[in-house]
Amino acid sequence: MARKRKGRDISGWLVVDKPAGLTSTAVVNKVRWALQAQKAGHAGTLDPEATGVLAVALGEATKTVPYITEALKAYEFTVRLGQATNTDDAEGEVIAQSDARPDDATIKEALHGFVGEIMQVPPKYSAVKIDGQRAYKLARDGETFEVEARPLWVEELVMIERPDADHVVLEMTCGKGGYVRAIARDLGAALGCFGHVTRLRRIWSGPFRAEDGLSLDEIDRLARTPELDAFVRPLEEGLGELPELHCTDVGLARLKNGNPGMVIASDVEYGEECWASYDGRAVAVGRYKAGELHPSRVFNQ
Known part of the structure; x- marks a missing residue:
């Protein structure tokens, strides 16, 4: 006889505005606890230091996760020009530097090469599997390996701000499986100056928007109350496409x-x-x- 799951039989979506410093799995566990849900999962991992939309599916809504995963998503991110790191973000070690700083027009022109159907090599510090093992584990163990390029659809990539010579703020809309860190790395290479991500925020994912998301502080405050239940969105929102x-x-x-x-x-x-x-x-x-x-x-x- 099948063992009955513990928790409430609740189905739908809770949109979280994920803070930096937590894994996506930790956020899902917090939501499951706060709603006492039998089952929960997320639609698209965010790196621990990334913020923004993390759509958490509850109960029967977990069956709709693939449709959100496949949907377009948008990211706002800052690229630090002049430095490459081994992780392609600010958490890693600087492995190359350059004094070159392209002007705005040169950056905007280079962005055209990253729009449409492109081939992208995921970062070595990523969750892609190499011979059954996660790439990030092999990288941490000092193993030598190559990550194969894979196709990515980029709907749009635009420059929205240039705070100073060392930084550029971009916004990208893309399909499933995009690595923003790889975009920053490859843009830096195309510009001849190196580059890595210093800030990353997912501003929307399919039908879900960051401005509609709850913070973890709000989830903690409303945990296990009807007030939190009121923020659970219908399962059907995951089928909008x-x-x-x-x-x-x-x-x-x-x-x-x-x-x-x-x-x-x-x-x-x-x-x-x-x-x-x-x-x-x-x-x-x-x-x-x-x-x-x-x-x-x-x-x-």
Whole structure:
């Protein structure tokens, strides 16, 4: 007999404005404790020193995490020009320096080379796996290894401020799997002056915005109260990028049992991934085929 999970059966999203100095996992654990939730996870890791949107999925909303992970995200970050570090951020050791300082026009021109479908080599101090091991562990152990380049879609990369000759503030909108530290490193190389990230903030991720996020102080203050529950957003917000279909009564019963169910659809193509709702609540995600949704995920709300 399956062991019953401890905690409350609560589903939805809590948007956190993550502070610097904590891992994403630590934030998820804090949210799980504060809401006494049976199950929680996050949609997209932030480095410990990064701040901003960390969307925490609760209960059945964890089934929608892939759709937020795949969605576009935006970051605001500061690049320190003239220095490269072994971690590509301010936490690492300086391994190269330059007195060169490009002007604003040169920086803006170089940014064009980082827009669209690009190939990016993740930092060696990152969570990518090399022969089954995390790259950061191999790097800390002094191992010699190479990280393979991988594709990244960059929707936009713009300069928004130049506080001084040594620093430039950029904003990037990109798809899944982007490493801002790699952008800073490669931009510095393209400019011939080196570069690393000194500040990183995720300002939005899919439908979730930093200004709507709760701080950890607020979560601590409201922990285990109905007031915190009021900030939990519907599971359905994690499905915003997919077309919504509506279940018939018969379709609802079949979909809840994991079988193809009849739905009402318009402007949906055969085989397209969609989600089905009944009275506004998500029932299942799947593929639309000839008047039915063939489910791949079923929600128990």
